[in-house]
Amino acid sequence: METEILRIAIAGCVGAGKTSLIRSISDIEIVDTDKKSTDEIALFKDKTTVALDFGLHSLVPNQLLYLYGTPGQPRFDFMWDILIRQVQACIVLVDAHRPEYFHYGLQILDFVKQRVQIPILIGLTHMDCPTAATPEEIAIALTLHNASQTPPLMVVNPTQKASIIEALKVLTAAIMKPEII
Numbered sequence: 001m002e003t004e005i006l007r008i009a010i011a012g013c014v015g016a017g018k019t020s021l022i023r024s025i026s027d028i029e030i031v032d033t034d035k036k037s038t039d040e041i042a043l044f045k046d047k048t049t050v051a052l053d054f055g056l057h058s059l060v061p062n063q064l065l066y067l068y069g070t071p072g073q074p075r076f077d078f079m080w081d082i083l084i085r086q087v088q089a090c091i092v093l094v095d096a097h098r099p100e101y102f103h104y105g106l107q108i109l110d111f112v113k114q115r116v117q118i119p120i121l122i123g124l125t126h127m128d129c130p131t132a133a134t135p136e137e138i139a140i141a142l143t144l145h146n147a148s149q150t151p152p153l154m155v156v157n158p159t160q161k162a163s164i165i166e167a168l169k170v171l172t173a174a175i176m177k178p179e180i181i
């Protein structure tokens with residue numbers, strides 16, 4: 001039987017957990033494009049993603065998930081524009097303990113929805129941090145609280161494989177049966 005390939009984009013602001021997610025779940029050594037940053041982000045994090053992170057994972061036999069971690073910085077938006085048209089689904093990671101970046105999650109959602117109609121899952125990361133916002137607060141910040149058809153929110157810990165698998169199961173089910181998301 002032929003192996004089916006499903007492509008999934010992993011988006012989110014710097015520090016949201018994109019590289020960790022791909023590294024934790026990938027069946028191969030990830031193609032890690034982290035480079036030392038030279039700009040203001042260096043204050044926050046000494047490495048940042050400058051191109052795409054890439055990893056793959058087989059959730060079920062005869063199916064391979066290709067995972068693309070998108071760059072977290074707006075200046076790479078042109079790559080985003082190309083990538084988002086090639087994927088079957090998208091995970092938007094939102095760092096729950098950095099409310100100052102919630103607007104960035106909203107921008108990503110708008111960016112994706114304006115270009116493609118694919119299942120989107122919002123993965124709330126850093127929920128184990130004591131200062132994390134609640135899912136309800138984040139839903140309000142992302143203006144999802146009263147929309148009739150909203151992407152599902154799920155807590156995802158990008159450092160824990162079991163947590164990522166749960167999210168990937170929801171997303172792959174939605175790819176197969178789009179009406180469930």
Ligand SMILES: Nc1nc2c(ncn2[C@@H]2O[C@H](COP(=O)(O)OP(=O)(O)O)[C@@H](O)[C@H]2O)c(=O)[nH]1
Nearest residue numbers: 013014015016017018019020125126127157158
């Ligand atoms: N405690 C905790 N740490 C996390 C979580 N998600 C990511 N991290 C950590 O946050 C840091 C930034 O993650 P990284 O994957 O580099 O973010 P990226 O910029 O989106 O690629 C790393 O040290 C991760 O281990 C989470 O849910 N909980």
Ligand SMILES: [Mg+2]
Nearest residue numbers: 018019048049
């Ligand atoms: Mg990264």
